[in-house]
Amino acid sequence: MIRVMMHQAKKHPGLIPQFFFIVLGLGGASLYLVRLARGPHVSWDKRNNPEPWNNLSPTYQYKFLAVETDYKNLKKEGPDF
Template identity: 75%
Template sequence: MIRVVMEHARKHPGLIPQFFFILLGMGGASFYLMRLAKGPHVTWKHGSNPEPWNNLSPSYQYKFVAINTDYKNLKKEGPDY
């Protein structure tokens, strides 16, 4: 597969940026999926802690980027279970 891509890149040098950006996009998507798989709302071991999201504090920032929400000032609105 890589050999075929290299042959095409030698014959058509205009394809090199396209190959670069495709690989960059695939790498970024893979990185983001790995990041999501390690989040607090994902359970891989159901026996040890089936609901890990219940252990998080109310000031935990769930979003990747929070523009308008200040998570430091949030208060917990419910009972402790």
């Protein structure tokens, strides 16, 4: 694939920035996925710790998403029947 890209870049030099940003994007996405896979709550060892969520203390701060909506001010999008 690299050989094809180099051949195309020699024929069409305007493609060089596009190839650069494609490689940069793929590299950044790969590094981001590796960073996610090495997070503190990811367990790759399924034999010794099959349920890591059981080891959390009662004071552990869970991340929740709380969305407050005032239902009185919502507009209806349909007709009144």
